[in-house]
Amino acid sequence: MSALTLYNYELDENSYRVRLLLSMLGIEHEIYSVNMLPGREEKSPALLALNPCGTLPFIKQDDAVIFGAEAILAHLARNHDAAGKWLPIDGPDFSATMMWLGFCAGPLQAAIKAREVAVFAVGGHLERLKADARAAFRIMDDHMTLRQIEGHEWFAADYPTIADLALIPSFALSRDFNIDHEEFPALRLWLRRFRRLPGFITMPGIPDYH
Amino acid sequence: MTMTSQPTWSPVALSNVIDPSTSTGALVDGAELVVWRDSSGKAHVWEDRCPHRGMRMSFGFVRGDHLACLYHGWQYDTAGQCRHIPAHPQLEVPQTIRMQTFAAAERNGIIWAGATADADPTLLPAEIAGLVPVRSLYADCTAAKALKGLAATPLPISADAPTVEAITENYISLTAGPIRLLVAIQALGKEKIALHLMANEGAPVAALARYAQALRLTLETAPAEAA
Numbered sequence: 001m002s003a004l005t006l007y008n009y010e011l012d013e014n015s016y017r018v019r020l021l022l023s024m025l026g027i028e029h030e031i032y033s034v035n036m037l038p039g040r041e042e043k044s045p046a047l048l049a050l051n052p053c054g055t056l057p058f059i060k061q062d063d064a065v066i067f068g069a070e071a072i073l074a075h076l077a078r079n080h081d082a083a084g085k086w087l088p089i090d091g092p093d094f095s096a097t098m099m100w101l102g103f104c105a106g107p108l109q110a111a112i113k114a115r116e117v118a119v120f121a122v123g124g125h126l127e128r129l130k131a132d133a134r135a136a137f138r139i140m141d142d143h144m145t146l147r148q149i150e151g152h153e154w155f156a157a158d159y160p161t162i163a164d165l166a167l168i169p170s171f172a173l174s175r176d177f178n179i180d181h182e183e184f185p186a187l188r189l190w191l192r193r194f195r196r197l198p199g200f201i202t203m204p205g206i207p208d209y210h
Numbered sequence: 211m212t213m214t215s216q217p218t219w220s221p222v223a224l225s226n227v228i229d230p231s232t233s234t235g236a237l238v239d240g241a242e243l244v245v246w247r248d249s250s251g252k253a254h255v256w257e258d259r260c261p262h263r264g265m266r267m268s269f270g271f272v273r274g275d276h277l278a279c280l281y282h283g284w285q286y287d288t289a290g291q292c293r294h295i296p297a298h299p300q301l302e303v304p305q306t307i308r309m310q311t312f313a314a315a316e317r318n319g320i321i322w323a324g325a326t327a328d329a330d331p332t333l334l335p336a337e338i339a340g341l342v343p344v345r346s347l348y349a350d351c352t353a354a355k356a357l358k359g360l361a362a363t364p365l366p367i368s369a370d371a372p373t374v375e376a377i378t379e380n381y382i383s384l385t386a387g388p389i390r391l392l393v394a395i396q397a398l399g400k401e402k403i404a405l406h407l408m409a410n411e412g413a414p415v416a417a418l419a420r421y422a423q424a425l426r427l428t429l430e431t432a433p434a435e436a437a
Contacts, residue, residue, distance in 0.1 A: 142419075142423050145345045145419055146416060146419055146420070149345075149415050149416045149419055150416065175269070180235055181234065181235070182234055182235045182236055182237070182268075183348040183404075185223070185224070185227040185234075185345075185346055186227075186345075188227070188234060189227060189229070192229070192232065207269065207271070207280055209271040
């Protein structure tokens with residue numbers, strides 16, 4: 001079996017999601033650096049032949065390609081986490097994990113897009129995206145407020161799952177599009193907790209307290 | 211007192227959401243503040259601006275009993291005096307490089323920021339024993355509208371509007387049956403407030419957190435009824 005290759009762009013939030021899990025699970029891999037900006041290499045014929053969506057990230061192992069951050073996270077957790085915790089497959093923890101993974105692919109997209117508009121100067125209605133991102137963060141903060149009251153520290157289970165990992169980057173990077181953390185006290189505590197987990201890595205825009 | 215005067219003490223956060231050695235930003239009437247705890251857990255409130263390049267100190271990090279700026283690592287001690295400049299490690303830092311500080315106090319589970327460095331602690335609300343944290347609620351509305359909404363909305367497990375008692379100009383008590391909810395009101399800016407909620411021990415905290423969530427919807431959607 002050949003090495004797992006991540007098609008990655010350093011400043012891309014979704015690529016960071018996958019780098020983060022690769023690091024936290026200690027998975028050996030190679031990186032193919034895609035010239036996303038300004039080259040738009042992910043839309044080149046060579047890369048479209050691998051991922052017809054023309055998006056990042058995607059991974060390739062032997063002849064198999066998996067695209068979509070949430071699917072890649074689920075794939076890596078299912079195959080590389082012997083303890084079966086990052087993607088719990090039984091009971092209510094599975095359902096909650098999938099629900100919040102879906103939230104990342106749904107309402108939270110506004111935050112991902114807002115950052116792209118703010119940082120990469122791609123087209124988009126920044127103020128509308130910011131309002132939707134704030135609404136998504138409020139849903140998350142309300143959820144974690146209740147979780148905390150009920151004695152839980154993580155989104156979906158009593159341990160961190162790929163739901164937490166998928167949601168963390170948008171909140172950690174929200175200052176890139178001018179949404180501060182003060183309004184979301186429960187998310188602040190959750191982010192601090194997650195940062196202390198073994199294997200956590202940052203990306204540009206997430207301070208590394210040297 | 212003039213129309214523009216702000217309270218001597220303004221609530222800025224629930225005490226339980228700021229861990230030792232961490233910081234956060236807070237707005238009081240448009241003024242940007244940094245609220246941070248040193249490693250011993252003592253709370254401090256400063257202007258949220260590094261004198262060096264104006265970077266927000268709330269983006270920074272706590273090192274021992276110093277708050278460090280994220281930008282160039284300038285470190286300030288608990289009195290706000292700059293003590294270390296990484297680019298000039300040998301330099302005896304001049305006394306003039308210091309933060310604008312404000313008084314900070316903890317009372318009834320809340321961190322309060324003074325309007326000045328020597329705000330009178332006797333003007334803090336009286337101590338109330340046995341309170342537990344509920345949550346902070348941030349909403350886009352005026353303090354007046356929030357007060358109206360709080361007075362009109364029944365607390366959980368009660369059908370009637372609560373009994374309202376004003377403790378100070380920005381601190382009220384709501385009582386209904388066995389529940390007592392203490393609400394500290396922070397004015398962030400125009401039509402932006404935070405309500406910091408604490409309740410009596412034994413109160414249904416999760417139900418109160420849900421009540422607050424529903425209240426935010428009311429405060430932000432229903433326009434004030436014309437008299």
